[in-house]
Amino acid sequence: MNAPGRLAETVAPYRFTYDDVLRMVEAGILAQDARVELIEGELIAVSPESVPHVRCRRWLTQFFTRRLAEGEWEVNAGAPAHLDDQTAPEPDLAIFPSRLHDREVRGSDIVLAIEVSVSSLAFDLGRKAELYAQSGVREYWVVDVPGRRIIVHREPSAGGYRAVQEVGMRGSIAPKAFPHLEIAIVSLPLDD
Template sequence: MNAPGRPAETVTPYRFTYDDVLRMAEAGILPEDAHVELIEGELIAVSPESVPHVRCRRWLTQFFTRRLTEGEWEVNSDAPVRLDDLTAPEPDLAIFPSRLHDRDVRGVDIVLAIEVSVSSQAFDLGRKAELYAQSGIGEYWVIDVPARRIVVHREPSAGGYRAVQEVGARGSIAPKAFPQLEINVADLPLDD
């Protein structure tokens, strides 16, 4: 016996805007400790930070803050970056000119974005890299903690980054915007 047929339902997800999310946070709908990113209108839960993640992010923040000219460059850690009305990820580090207020920063203003990736490599190297390239972020690094490598993305375009390079545990790399600031992968605190 067949069950009676039901008409097909059309389900359309509601897409949040960046301003919607700000209002939800201000109204207490989103708890202050909620770890989410706005990606193409959807709120995506972010994994809790592990000890290696926190140590590596802190090391990178201190490295760039101590070496970049104060008043010329901002080193933003774990703050949302509004790529468009529907997308505001929170890179572990974003470096942009100090003359800009962080709420006014867009992708093209960021000379370097860094994600420290312990368990989210597929997303960080996939969709997030596409979004960062499409928004014009000049350079994007993924610190792949388990693999002890940095995946460097340069030359953003609408179709993704045109230049992608892997720097292994014995290698070093400097951001294109700051060629004097070379980082040895072996110096990064990637252990528990």
């Protein structure tokens, strides 16, 4: 017996905005400490932080906080980066001018965004890198903890970052915005 033919129904997902998410948090629908990121209107679950992830993020946060001029630069760890109305990823570290409130910060205001990657390398190097580049984040680092390297993205454009460089354990790197802040990769806590 054949079922009668029927046109397939299409279902369009609802896309959230950054303001929708803020209202959900304020209303208690979404916990303030919920482990999600807003990516192109979708709420994406974020993996729990591992010990190597926390150690590396903490080291980088302290490194930049101690060396950057207080009152001039904000070193924001784990807060949303409002790239557009439907995209607000939470880089492990974002550096932007202190004169801006973190809810006012847009991609082009961020001079350095860092993702510490233990289990999300493909997402961090793929979709997130594209979004950061398209929104004008000037420099984007992915710290590949298992690979013991940093992948540095510079020169953002609508099509992605035009300059990508890998720096391994024997190398060192400094952000373009802060050339005096060189980090030897071997000094990072990249051990499990």
